[in-house]
Amino acid sequence: MSGARSSSxxxxxxxxxxxxxxxxxxxRQVLAFRDERDWRQFHNPKDLAISISxxxxxLLERFQWKSPAEVAALVAxxxxxxxxxxxxxDILILLISLADVLGxxxxxxxxxxxxENERRYPVERARGTARKYRDLGVDDR
Numbered sequence: 001m002s003g004a005r006s007s008s009x010x011x012x013x014x015x016x017x018x019x020x021x022x023x024x025x026x027x028r029q030v031l032a033f034r035d036e037r038d039w040r041q042f043h044n045p046k047d048l049a050i051s052i053s054x055x056x057x058x059l060l061e062r063f064q065w066k067s068p069a070e071v072a073a074l075v076a077x078x079x080x081x082x083x084x085x086x087x088x089x090d091i092l093i094l095l096i097s098l099a100d101v102l103g104x105x106x107x108x109x110x111x112x113x114x115x116e117n118e119r120r121y122p123v124e125r126a127r128g129t130a131r132k133y134r135d136l137g138v139d140d141r
Contacts, residue, residue: 023107030096048098052091059087 021029034040062084063071074080099106120133129136 027096027100030093031100034097043097043101045098045101048094048101052094052098055087055090055094059084059091062087 034043062074062080066074075084095106098104099109120138121136122138125136125138126133
């Protein structure tokens with residue numbers, strides 16, 4: 001996703017596809033949904049970042065005060081799984097919108113971050129531990 005706008009975006013009415021969407025198709029669909037409603041005018045980095053945080057809090061709320069067994073039951077239940085997945089989808093939709101506003105290529109950014117994490121968490125030091133990279137004796141450039 002480069003943030004470039006295309007006049008040939010599919011409309012959100014095409015959301016009922018039988019095959020899974022590619023990431024690029026999902027991006028086009030999210031942006032078409034936004035643009036069809038003239039919501040771009042409300043999408044600025046600050047408000048989108050706040051909205052991502054609020055949606056993440058809604059995701060956390062699904063798990064709050066639940067034991068590991070209750071969490072397992074929640075995600076095993078189709079309705080619970082749907083609730084959790086929809087909260088995750090809200091976050092993804094807003095993240096796509098923020099990336100568009102900022103002109104960020106999410107796939108490239110994720111690849112770069114994974115490369116940095118590979119440096120910070122080499123397999124021989126990080127395997128099987130939850131310690132931070134600085135506790136693994138890895139330099140933070």
